[in-house]
Amino acid sequence: MESKRLEDLNEKSFKEAGIDKAILVFGSCESHGGHLPFGTDTFVPHDLGIEVARRLEKTVVVPPLWYGMSLHYRHKPMCISLTNETLTLVIKDVLKSLVYWGIKKVLIINGHDGNIPCIEAAARDIKLEVPDMGIAVLDAWWMTIGQLLPPDTFEVWEGLGHGGEGETSIVLATVPNLVDMSQANGMIPDMDPVVKLIWNFQELTDYGASGAPERGTVEKGKKMRRVLIDYLVDFVKRMDRQGWRFEKKKA
Numbered sequence: 001m002e003s004k005r006l007e008d009l010n011e012k013s014f015k016e017a018g019i020d021k022a023i024l025v026f027g028s029c030e031s032h033g034g035h036l037p038f039g040t041d042t043f044v045p046h047d048l049g050i051e052v053a054r055r056l057e058k059t060v061v062v063p064p065l066w067y068g069m070s071l072h073y074r075h076k077p078m079c080i081s082l083t084n085e086t087l088t089l090v091i092k093d094v095l096k097s098l099v100y101w102g103i104k105k106v107l108i109i110n111g112h113d114g115n116i117p118c119i120e121a122a123a124r125d126i127k128l129e130v131p132d133m134g135i136a137v138l139d140a141w142w143m144t145i146g147q148l149l150p151p152d153t154f155e156v157w158e159g160l161g162h163g164g165e166g167e168t169s170i171v172l173a174t175v176p177n178l179v180d181m182s183q184a185n186g187m188i189p190d191m192d193p194v195v196k197l198i199w200n201f202q203e204l205t206d207y208g209a210s211g212a213p214e215r216g217t218v219e220k221g222k223k224m225r226r227v228l229i230d231y232l233v234d235f236v237k238r239m240d241r242q243g244w245r246f247e248k249k250k251a
Ligand SMILES: [Zn+2]
Pocket: 028, 030, 041, 111, 112, 113, 114
């Protein structure tokens, strides 16, 4: 099977594949508690991206970014972070490079909360510069997954949390050899459901994780992974039919 990773292709195989779509993965390097690897936020969306690309035509996954904006997690080892400014510029440069080679259909799969505002700012700037571009963003799969799975899937806090029940589960289904469940510990902050209080992570939990990591299971993770991959494949096929635009009609 031909590789879906851009870094594996060469001039000839790239041309022959007729690539017109790219999947971009933005991750981070930071603690996710004692039990999950530093690369969690890249491992998960990169795996999703590769699996999605395998089921699509003319689609490639560009090399993932293993750093994100993680300064609000820097009290724990081993955070390596870009600033908001740097990350926004990097994302814009990557998008511009794709445009230069005529790739104007892009699906961004983000793995890390701190990247969300930078992706939004960069994507909006590029969309203004290149209006015929289609840029789709799954910016927080850990929130979205709750809408895609039956409500009783998770036991605690709807599976939320940084390294919590949901994230631990999907990492168990993605890179099981890198998970140490004997170190799984988290806390659940009582957050207001309406107004957002801007936090540094140590305000939410005494550990590197929040939520209930010890409730994570590989079974839940496999379900999450399957549902997200199926959804994204259907989404891209729908976008291809619609020219990467909304369908709109009068009420
Ligand atoms: Zn993260």
